[in-house]
Amino acid sequence: xxxxxxxxxxxxxxxxxxxxxxxxxxxxxxxxxxxxxxxxxxxxxxxxxxxxxxxxxxxxxxxxxxxxxxxxxxxxxxxxxxxxxxxxxxxxxxxxxxxxxxxxxxxxxxxxxxxxxxxxxxxxxxxxxxxxxxxxxxxxxxxxxxxxxxxxxxxxxxxxxxxxxxxxxxxxxxxxxxxxxxxxxxxxxxxxxxxxxxxxxxxxxxxxxxxxxxxxxxxxxxxxxxxxxxxx
Amino acid sequence: xxxxxxxxxxxxxxxxxxxxxxxxxxxxxxxxxxxxxxxxxxxxxxxxxxxxxxxxxxxxxxxxxxxxxxxxxxxxxxxxxxxxxxxxxxxxxxxxxxxxxxxxxxxxxxxxxxxxxxxxxxxxxxxxxxxxxxxxxxxxxxxxxxxxxxxxxxxxxxxxxxxxxxxxxxxxxxxxxxxxxxxxxxxxxxxxxxxxxxxxxxxxxxxxxxxxxxxxxxxxxxxxxxxxxxxx
Amino acid sequence: xxxxxxxxxxxxxxxxxxxxxxxxxxxxxxxxxxxxxxxxxxxxxxxxxxxxxxxxxxxxxxxxxxxxxxxxxxxxxxxxxxxxxxxxxxxxxxxxxxxxxxxxxxxxxxxxxxxxxxxxxxxxxxxxxxxxxxxxxxxxxxxxxxxxxxxxxxxxxxxxxxxxxxxxxxxxxxxxxxxxxxxxxxxxxxxxxxxxxxxxxxxxxxxxxxxxxxxxxxx
Amino acid sequence: xxxxxxxxxxxxxxxxxxxxxxxxxxxxxxxxxxxxxxxxxxxxxxxxxxxxxxxxxxxxxxxxxxxxxxxxxxxxxxxxxxxxxxxxxxxxxxxxxxxxxxxxxxxxxxxxxxxxxxxxxxxxxxxxxxxxxxxxxxxxxxxxxxxxxxxxxxxxxxxxxxxxxxxxxxxxxxxxxxxxxxxxxxxxxxxxxxxxxxxxxxxxxxxxxxxxxxxxxxx
Numbered sequence: 001x002x003x004x005x006x007x008x009x010x011x012x013x014x015x016x017x018x019x020x021x022x023x024x025x026x027x028x029x030x031x032x033x034x035x036x037x038x039x040x041x042x043x044x045x046x047x048x049x050x051x052x053x054x055x056x057x058x059x060x061x062x063x064x065x066x067x068x069x070x071x072x073x074x075x076x077x078x079x080x081x082x083x084x085x086x087x088x089x090x091x092x093x094x095x096x097x098x099x100x101x102x103x104x105x106x107x108x109x110x111x112x113x114x115x116x117x118x119x120x121x122x123x124x125x126x127x128x129x130x131x132x133x134x135x136x137x138x139x140x141x142x143x144x145x146x147x148x149x150x151x152x153x154x155x156x157x158x159x160x161x162x163x164x165x166x167x168x169x170x171x172x173x174x175x176x177x178x179x180x181x182x183x184x185x186x187x188x189x190x191x192x193x194x195x196x197x198x199x200x201x202x203x204x205x206x207x208x209x210x211x212x213x214x215x216x217x218x219x220x221x222x223x224x225x226x227x228x229x230x231x232x
Numbered sequence: 233x234x235x236x237x238x239x240x241x242x243x244x245x246x247x248x249x250x251x252x253x254x255x256x257x258x259x260x261x262x263x264x265x266x267x268x269x270x271x272x273x274x275x276x277x278x279x280x281x282x283x284x285x286x287x288x289x290x291x292x293x294x295x296x297x298x299x300x301x302x303x304x305x306x307x308x309x310x311x312x313x314x315x316x317x318x319x320x321x322x323x324x325x326x327x328x329x330x331x332x333x334x335x336x337x338x339x340x341x342x343x344x345x346x347x348x349x350x351x352x353x354x355x356x357x358x359x360x361x362x363x364x365x366x367x368x369x370x371x372x373x374x375x376x377x378x379x380x381x382x383x384x385x386x387x388x389x390x391x392x393x394x395x396x397x398x399x400x401x402x403x404x405x406x407x408x409x410x411x412x413x414x415x416x417x418x419x420x421x422x423x424x425x426x427x428x429x430x431x432x433x434x435x436x437x438x439x440x441x442x443x444x445x446x447x448x449x450x451x452x453x454x455x456x457x458x459x460x461x462x463x464x
Numbered sequence: 465x466x467x468x469x470x471x472x473x474x475x476x477x478x479x480x481x482x483x484x485x486x487x488x489x490x491x492x493x494x495x496x497x498x499x500x501x502x503x504x505x506x507x508x509x510x511x512x513x514x515x516x517x518x519x520x521x522x523x524x525x526x527x528x529x530x531x532x533x534x535x536x537x538x539x540x541x542x543x544x545x546x547x548x549x550x551x552x553x554x555x556x557x558x559x560x561x562x563x564x565x566x567x568x569x570x571x572x573x574x575x576x577x578x579x580x581x582x583x584x585x586x587x588x589x590x591x592x593x594x595x596x597x598x599x600x601x602x603x604x605x606x607x608x609x610x611x612x613x614x615x616x617x618x619x620x621x622x623x624x625x626x627x628x629x630x631x632x633x634x635x636x637x638x639x640x641x642x643x644x645x646x647x648x649x650x651x652x653x654x655x656x657x658x659x660x661x662x663x664x665x666x667x668x669x670x671x672x673x674x675x676x677x678x679x680x681x682x683x
Numbered sequence: 684x685x686x687x688x689x690x691x692x693x694x695x696x697x698x699x700x701x702x703x704x705x706x707x708x709x710x711x712x713x714x715x716x717x718x719x720x721x722x723x724x725x726x727x728x729x730x731x732x733x734x735x736x737x738x739x740x741x742x743x744x745x746x747x748x749x750x751x752x753x754x755x756x757x758x759x760x761x762x763x764x765x766x767x768x769x770x771x772x773x774x775x776x777x778x779x780x781x782x783x784x785x786x787x788x789x790x791x792x793x794x795x796x797x798x799x800x801x802x803x804x805x806x807x808x809x810x811x812x813x814x815x816x817x818x819x820x821x822x823x824x825x826x827x828x829x830x831x832x833x834x835x836x837x838x839x840x841x842x843x844x845x846x847x848x849x850x851x852x853x854x855x856x857x858x859x860x861x862x863x864x865x866x867x868x869x870x871x872x873x874x875x876x877x878x879x880x881x882x883x884x885x886x887x888x889x890x891x892x893x894x895x896x897x898x899x900x901x902x
């Protein structure tokens with residue numbers, strides 16, 4: 001019966017969540033420019049001393065904000081993202097050969113993650129044709145128009161930030177902190193959600209749930225942001 | 233200034249909506265087994281006498297329910313759907329050569345419509361490999377695994393049913409009447425939404441809007457369902 | 465498919481035993497719908513409806529139906545706490561990602577390798593595949609409920625399917641009015657026989673090769 | 684890019700004139716952000732932020748910032764009535780479907796055919812393309828705001844871009860501290876000159892070939 005109970009009640013501690021994240025883990029994260037990165041999980045990963053991560057997400061945050069805290073402290077060996085412009089340390093590490101960076105156009109990256117999340121093999125996109133972004137990519141013609149074959153992305157572990165969660169893992173987000181989070185939540189083989197507020201089952205409006213709990217494996221209580229925003 | 237005003241206030245009458253639907257129009261529709269088909273638009277199309285439609289949507293409804301009313305009254309020359317099992321008239325017309333039917337697995341159909349809606353060329357799916365559903369489809373290998381290339385679907389006109397709409401075209405749906413509607417709403421070159429209730433701009437919760445108004449071109453007031461459900 | 469009420473209920477009751485606490489389950493139309501009636505109260509299940517609901521509850525009382533709250537078969541349902549609505553693309557995302565623990569479907573034919581045919585009888589009936597291809601190909605466990613033989617008295621459990629397939633090597637368990645059979649690497653394992661039938665009856669009415677379990681249970 | 688405050692504001696002010704009532708508009712970071720300050724009150728615009736907002740409003744008053752309500756540049760915004768939140772996949776769905784009437788971006792180089800380069804300086808600065816490829820390739824009208832020349836005083840408006848492209852033949856209008864130029868089939872049309880510069884100044888500081896409009900306006 002324990003398995004059944006665990007599938008219904010996914011509440012856990014930060015420590016339990018961290019047992020799923022090791023040196024070398026492929027880790028996907030929600031968030032956009034720091035907004036919507038899960039602060040408690042990032043801090044936990046830092047504290048645990050995990051290294052050699054392969055990170056997948058929109059960007060490298062800022063040096064001391066969000067996922068950028070892992071990047072600038074050299075916890076990642078590789079990053080798949082759409083830009084690293086807001087984190088100069090990431091650029092420096094890349095130039096020094098300490099961080100491998102693979103770029104995808106932002107909308108393509110979002111769709112590749114979503115494709116992984118819904119079990120597709122990939123998507124066909126015409127964005128980037130005629131630029132170096134098409135290099136090394138297979139092309140295919142649909143109705144006489146050329147498209148790039150963009151493979152789906154998944155990860156061993158996905159970490160997301162939500163406004164509210166229930167014990168089944170149903171999630172709602174907060175304003176623009178939604179961004180990549182619902183996509184990333186679907187694309188993890190093991191998805192950990194950090195929520196500002198954990199509410200009883202049945203309390204979230206079924207019409208407004210953005211991520212159905214079936215995609216989520218674990219829910220932890222957020223301790224909130226422990227960094228200063230760029231605009232503060 | 234009229235263009236600007238029209239882009240903000242998309243409220244229109246059924247008659248105005250019907251000026252966009254003609255003999256031969258490629259018409260995509262939301263709904264699943266009749267639930268979520270837009271009743272007022274279906275009735276309007278019937279009354280207008282439109283024929284030779286190419287219909288794209290999940291199914292053929294029931295003979296006297298939803299989109300099925302157009303199919304069983306021979307208003308369509310072609311149907312792209314995942315099944316027609318609930319509408320025996322559709323099966324009969326197909327056998328008689330009066331209706332061309334193209335089948336897609338349901339999840340593939342949903343993703344093909346979504347792909348059209350978000351401007352992708354198509355998707356890669358492994359569903360149907362090893363069956364006749366793969367016939368005539370291009371195959372591609374991603375990481376050593378075979379996928380079918382499934383082209384995106386769009387339509388000249390898309391018709392959807394919503395619970396509430398505002399003048400900009402923001403939509404929320406009603407329970408399981410959501411189904412294909414949000415996907416179809418994105419995939420029309422011209423999208424007409426029929427809503428049970430039209431509310432002032434700003435009244436819908438921005439967190440709970442399912443279809444952002446930018447995808448919608450016209451909003452009309454629904455007159456409600458004018459058929460009897462199978463379970464009634 | 466011409467199975468009597470009692471037999472249908474017995475098949476559904478047997479299928480319900482496969483459903484464990486905490487599972488995510490999709491029930492097809494026909495006999496599979498009846499399975500929900502036989503799940504014990506202490507077994508909490510999230511039912512998935514591919515039109516876009518996770519967490520459907522029992523049928524509403526007459527007069528309480530909401531036309532906009534129906535299962536994939538078009539019949540009114542209710543909601544369980546923790547349920548959510550989503551579009552059909554997400555509904556199938558769940559399926560393709562393998563999050564369905566069990567899917568229970570009807571079939572026209574099943575082969576001894578677990579091939580499933582249930583969407584087309586060429587030249588006769590072409591209802592379309594609906595969501596059956598995804599469900600059969602992607603659910604963790606695929607259970608087929610059907611009559612053991614067709615209207616002509618011929619076995620629907622074959623060495624090889626004659627109809628176009630819904631999915632190859634997809635079925636895990638077959639429950640009929642005569643028997644319960646598991647698809648294994650070695651072949652079709654006869655595990656249980658429904659009374660009043662005997663092992664011999666089942667063998668006689670099955671075109672596919674059957675392996676007898678060490679102990680064939682009589683139900 | 685080393686453009687003075689006055690000049691930045693003048694560029695933004697000129698760009699604002701391109702924005703008409705009812706448009707869906709995406710503003711990039713840097714000078715493009717300033718454009719919002721110059722849109723007349725009677726011109727109602729829905730601003731699109733590619734992180735997942737349609738309908739952002741002005742910056743909040745100091746102390747009223749919500750860290751979870753920011754634009755794509757990471758700075759706090761507010762909401763207009765009719766606004767909605769969605770995930771980044773839908774945000775780019777809107778872009779790829781061509782629903783953005785105008786996108787306003789910065790650039791490192793623009794060619795006379797409208798090629799845009801703004802995401803990489805090989806071996807030096809590799810910030811990544813972010814959402815610029817989609818925006819430049821898919822918006823109905825692409826407006827570039829930038830300094831006319833680089834720090835070395837060399838033209839950023841070239842016959843051919845030397846840097847890797849963000850998008851080919853994408854730019855419709857270039858607004859710099861010196862001039863306003865439209866990309867036409869026949870080439871780059873010089874339409875307006877910013878004082879104190881003269882047509883001759885602009886020609887001298889532009890590597891690309893310029894076609895003079897019948898009447899070059901002095902701003």
